[in-house]
Amino acid sequence: MILTLERYGVWLRSTVVCLCGALGVGLADGAEIPLAMSLLVPAVLACGVRLYALRRPLPSALLWTLDAAVLVLTGLSQPVLGGDGADVMVEAIVGICVVAFQYEWATRPVAAFGLAALGTAVCVLGDVLSSPGHSPDVVPLVRMFVQVGLSRAAYLMVRARARAADRSAAARAASRREAAVAAARRATEREYLATLHDTASATLLMVSQGDGRDWSWLPPRARQDLEALSAMPGFETGSVDLAALLGCVPEGEGPARVQLKTRIDGPLVIPSGPGLAIFNGVREAVTNVARHAGVREAELRAWAEEDGAVVELSDLGRGFDPESVPARRRGISGSIIGRMHTAGGSASVTSHPGTGTRVQWRWHGRARASQAVDETQATGGVPRPPRVQAQHTAAVRLIRGQLLYGAQLAVLLISLVWQFAISLRRLIVHQDVYSPAWAQTAAFVCLAAVAVAGGAYLLRGRQIPPRVRGWSLGSVLAVSAVCAFTLPPEQSTGPPDWAFGVVGWHALFLLADLRVRFFAAFLGAHMGLNATAVFLSGAPTAAELAVMGISTISACGFQLSVGVLVTRLLHGTAPAAGTAAAREEEMRTRERIHEDMQRDHKERYRALTATTVPLLLGLGHGVLSPNDEEVRLRCGVEAARMRRLFAEGDAVSDPLLNELRACVEVVEHQGVTVSLAVRGRPGEVPVEVRRELIDPLAVILGRTRSTARVTVVWTPRAVRVSVVSEDCAGGRGTEEAAHPHGRATDAKVTVERTTRGGSVWVEAGWRRPAASGVELT
Numbered sequence: 001m002i003l004t005l006e007r008y009g010v011w012l013r014s015t016v017v018c019l020c021g022a023l024g025v026g027l028a029d030g031a032e033i034p035l036a037m038s039l040l041v042p043a044v045l046a047c048g049v050r051l052y053a054l055r056r057p058l059p060s061a062l063l064w065t066l067d068a069a070v071l072v073l074t075g076l077s078q079p080v081l082g083g084d085g086a087d088v089m090v091e092a093i094v095g096i097c098v099v100a101f102q103y104e105w106a107t108r109p110v111a112a113f114g115l116a117a118l119g120t121a122v123c124v125l126g127d128v129l130s131s132p133g134h135s136p137d138v139v140p141l142v143r144m145f146v147q148v149g150l151s152r153a154a155y156l157m158v159r160a161r162a163r164a165a166d167r168s169a170a171a172r173a174a175s176r177r178e179a180a181v182a183a184a185r186r187a188t189e190r191e192y193l194a195t196l197h198d199t200a201s202a203t204l205l206m207v208s209q210g211d212g213r214d215w216s217w218l219p220p221r222a223r224q225d226l227e228a229l230s231a232m233p234g235f236e237t238g239s240v241d242l243a244a245l246l247g248c249v250p251e252g253e254g255p256a257r258v259q260l261k262t263r264i265d266g267p268l269v270i271p272s273g274p275g276l277a278i279f280n281g282v283r284e285a286v287t288n289v290a291r292h293a294g295v296r297e298a299e300l301r302a303w304a305e306e307d308g309a310v311v312e313l314s315d316l317g318r319g320f321d322p323e324s325v326p327a328r329r330r331g332i333s334g335s336i337i338g339r340m341h342t343a344g345g346s347a348s349v350t351s352h353p354g355t356g357t358r359v360q361w362r363w364h365g366r367a368r369a370s371q372a373v374d375e376t377q378a379t380g381g382v383p384r385p386p387r388v389q390a391q392h393t394a395a396v397r398l399i400r401g402q403l404l405y406g407a408q409l410a411v412l413l414i415s416l417v418w419q420f421a422i423s424l425r426r427l428i429v430h431q432d433v434y435s436p437a438w439a440q441t442a443a444f445v446c447l448a449a450v451a452v453a454g455g456a457y458l459l460r461g462r463q464i465p466p467r468v469r470g471w472s473l474g475s476v477l478a479v480s481a482v483c484a485f486t487l488p489p490e491q492s493t494g495p496p497d498w499a500f501g502v503v504g505w506h507a508l509f510l511l512a513d514l515r516v517r518f519f520a521a522f523l524g525a526h527m528g529l530n531a532t533a534v535f536l537s538g539a540p541t542a543a544e545l546a547v548m549g550i551s552t553i554s555a556c557g558f559q560l561s562v563g564v565l566v567t568r569l570l571h572g573t574a575p576a577a578g579t580a581a582a583r584e585e586e587m588r589t590r591e592r593i594h595e596d597m598q599r600d601h602k603e604r605y606r607a608l609t610a611t612t613v614p615l616l617l618g619l620g621h622g623v624l625s626p627n628d629e630e631v632r633l634r635c636g637v638e639a640a641r642m643r644r645l646f647a648e649g650d651a652v653s654d655p656l657l658n659e660l661r662a663c664v665e666v667v668e669h670q671g672v673t674v675s676l677a678v679r680g681r682p683g684e685v686p687v688e689v690r691r692e693l694i695d696p697l698a699v700i701l702g703r704t705r706s707t708a709r710v711t712v713v714w715t716p717r718a719v720r721v722s723v724v725s726e727d728c729a730g731g732r733g734t735e736e737a738a739h740p741h742g743r744a745t746d747a748k749v750t751v752e753r754t755t756r757g758g759s760v761w762v763e764a765g766w767r768r769p770a771a772s773g774v775e776l777t
Contacts, residue, residue: 002106004573005155007054008565009103012558014047016096017070019553020089021077023546035080043073060108067104067115071097075122079129088547090126091140092554094119095147099558102151106159109152116148146421154410158569161406165399166581172394173585177592184593185600187342192604193646194335198284199225200612201642207619207626208636208702209670215626217256222620229608229616240275242268242309246302249282256290264302268309274363277343278311284335285313285359293317293357307364308345314358319351326665334646336361395585396578400570404513407566408458411509415451418505419444423498430496439486443479443499450475450506458509469510473522476506480526484533490544492534493551500530500551504559508566516560516567523556612638637702640666644694654682656690657712660721663694664710667701672708674701680714685766692749693764697723700762704728722763 021040025033046066053063071094078090098116105112120141203225207218243266251258282300289298298315325332332349340347340361351357427444434440450472457464464472483499484492493500503526511519534540540548615634618624624631640663647662648655657678664674685693701708704725713720748769754761 004565004568005103005106008561008568009100010047010050010054012561013070013097013100013104014044014051015561016553016557017047017074017093018044019557020092020550021074023089023550023553036077039073039077039080043070046070046073060111064105064111064115067097067101068118071115071119071122075119075126076129078126087127087130087140088550090123091144092550094123095140095144096554096558098144099147099151102148102155106155112152113148116144120144143422146417150414150417153413157410157413158403158406161402161409162399165402168402169395169398169581172398173581173588177585177589180589181592181596185596188597188600189649190334190338190342193649194280194339195228196642197331197646198280198287198335199228200608200616201639201646202287203619204612204615204635204642205639205666205669208632208639210626210632218626219620219622222616226613226616226620229613239269240272241266242270242275242278242311243302245275245279246282246300246311249279249286249300251286257296258286258290259297260286261297261299262301263299265304266302268302268304270309270363274340274343274345277339277345278361278363281336281339281347281359281361282311282313284331288331289313289315289317289357292320305362309363311361312358313360314356316356319353319355319357321353322349322351393578395581396575399577399581400574403569403574404566405458405461407569408509408512411505411512411562411566412451412455412458415502415505415509416455418502419447419451423502426495426498430491430498433488433491433496434486435488436486439482440498443482446475447479447499447502447506450510454506454510463513464510472510473507476503476510477522477525477529479503481529484530487533489534489537489540492530493548493555501555504556508559508563511563512566513570515571516563519563520560523560527552527556612642633703636667636670637699640698640702641695644691644698648687648690655687656685656693656719656721657682659690659694660697660710660712663698663701667704667708672701672704672706674708674710676710676712678712678714680712682714683719685719689749689766693719693721693766696751696753696762696764697721700725700728700760718765718767720763720765722761725760727758728760 017040021044025036025040046069049058050063050066052058074090074093074097078087098119101112101115105115123141123144203218203221243264246262246264249260251260286298289295293315295315295317298313300311300313302309302311304310322332336349336359337347343363345361345363347359347361349357349359423444427440431437431440453468454464454472457468479499480503483497483503487497491497504523507522507526508519511522534548611634615624615631615638618631619626626632626635643662643666644659647659650658652658661676664676668674697710700723701710705727707726709724711720711722713722749764749766751762751764
């Protein structure tokens with residue numbers, strides 16, 4: 001905005017100097033023209049250098065000197081030209097210059113006010129030199145100071161609204177950024193859990209349940225699991241050929257091998273995100289066929305549709321009822337349907353007992369795929385924040401609204417101050433000139449009423465209704481006509497013409513939200529009415545035309561330039577600022593997403609390094625044997641922990657019991673009989689506390705051979721979870737149940753452990769802090 005105002009000030013001042021200077025030279029006698037040219041031409045050249053400085057910055061001291069030179073040279077031309085026309089010209093040029101300086105030197109108010117003081121001194125000096133022995137007229141000087149004050153006030157008002165827009169946009173951007181980061185983290189968390197379910201959890205669960213199997217498939221599978229867990233999800237870039245990707249779906253090894261009959265119409269190029277989601281989902285579905293279908297054959301098809309791609313896996317196995325699958329089973333809900341939904345596609349499972357199963361994946365919108373790829377590549381692989389275009393539009397609308405409000409308030413202030421500080425004095429002093437005087441007074445009151453009516457809407461933060469604006473514009477134009485035709489033609493644009501310079505300001509604050517052509521049309525009608533009134537009484541002389549032209553440029557020309565500036569701010573600066581703000585917000589959001597996802601990935605991987613990673617490393621490199629009972633027990637414990645982790649995100653009324661049941665289901669699949677009892681009314685327990693409460697029980701349950709009893713007891717201020725295992729396998733693992741597992745925590749969970757022979761009793765308890773305000777009832 002500062003740069004726009006500076007350019008505006010330089011162009012306005014240079015245009016006025018050239019036009020008014022040319023008209024002033026036309027007023028001079030033939031003998032005085034060379035001397036007048038010798039003063040005005042250097043002033044014009046100084047303006048040209050100032051325009052050049054907009055492209056190639058020059059030292060500030062030089063620029064200030066050039067601005068001062070324009071004032072001095074203009075002031076010295078007044079005694080050379082002589083007459084009333086010279087006074088009008090100098091007052092017009094200096095008046096516009098001191099106003100423009102407030103924008104050119106907006107960030108240096110001392111320099112701007114110094115030039116304004118110099119302009120005042122120049123006017124006094126020129127007046128004294130042109131009329132020796134006469135005291136200078138103070139009215140133009142007062143008017144000049146009023147102009148400077150209004151100009152500075154208008155700048156401060158617009159700047160204040162611009163800063164308010166920046167603060168509001170920054171607050172909204174921060175809110176959107178947090179929402180985008182949270183959404184990206186949730187999506188990445190879902191993908192991570194799906195990957196964990198398909199890799200480490202499935203592998204460790206199979207090891208915990210197996211005995212006497214062919215384990216030749218295990219080492220490469222464990223190494224692949226480690227590679228999958230170490231990769232950071234959500235950072236895939238570019239596109240993939242889905243047909244080639246599906247050709248790499250693993251069929252399994254040994255008895256778990258599924259023979260795939262493939263019919264794939266390729267190539268199928270789609271973004272890598274949904275492509276990998278389909279690949280991982282198909283891999284999980286093939287694993288489900290090997291485990292549950294009772295057949296060793298399946299058909300895999302893939303084909304293109306008008307708006308995307310479709311992949312289908314079907315088998316003729318025993319089938320099942322999808323509605324009967326518990327919510328805690330993650331294979332279908334998380335690894336297949338949830339993963340595809342996160343990637344922007346869809347997946348469905350169709351099955352009935354005895355009729356086989358069909359799983360279908362759909363990726364919609366291949367037409368948008370290339371755009372999505374380009375956007376992902378442009379963002380460095382980080383998921384792009386959603387609704388970027390909508391955010392840009394909202395930012396532009398916010399900035400434009402604040403700038404418009406500031407501009408309208410500033411113009412309204414100028415209208416009122418000018419009308420009651422300058423025009424009112426002229427109306428009172430020249431009452432004997434008007435014919436009739438009451439018409440001019442009525443016009444003044446009407447103009448004040450328009451300002452008050454419009455100001456009432458603006459001060460309440462409301463837009464001026466179209467009907468009110470229409471009546472107001474009609475009234476302002478009527479004021480222009482009344483004042484033009486009740487004033488002697490020779491006084492047009494002169495001191496008695498109080499309305500000529502103020503009518504445009506009233507119209508501008510009414511039309512500020514529209515394009516400048518509407519305001520230009522109004523000014524054209526306003527000047528046309530005044531010109532008609534003048535020419536109806538006879539053609540004016542050339543000197544009179546020059547004076548009227550100078551007055552018109554200093555009044556209506558200046559108002560038109562302000563209208564152009566407002567249009568530029570609303571339709572040029574505001575979109576540019578909105579674009580810059582949206583880009584900055586997008587960049588910051590990408591950085592935050594990248595940082596948070598990296599941190600989350602490191603934390604997740606660090607949480608696995610205590611037990612899961614060593615197990616997979618040992619299994620992958622043959623250091624640990626799946627035939628070793630202790631290894632199988634450790635794998636069972638880790639599988640139970642992972643199932644509890646998967647259950648954390650479930651929307652249930654009792655998260656603690658839901659997570660505990662997830663652990664129980666794992667050991668029940670291993671042939672352990674578990675009885676679960678709950679006493680009391682459930683209450684809210686933070687997720688960190690739930691982790692520490694359940695972890696000791698997961699260790700004991702994972703090492704139980706046949707039976708266990710689990711009890712949850714709720715009281716108004718505490719919760720206790722205990723397990724009794726009648727035949728818990730000994731070893732180092734049972735000692736872990738008495739200590740938080742691999743994490744530093746402030747949960748203040750107490751764990752007690754008692755062993756009698758093969759029987760182990762472990763209880764974990766948590767008491768609500770008195771100051772927390774969380775009731776467990």
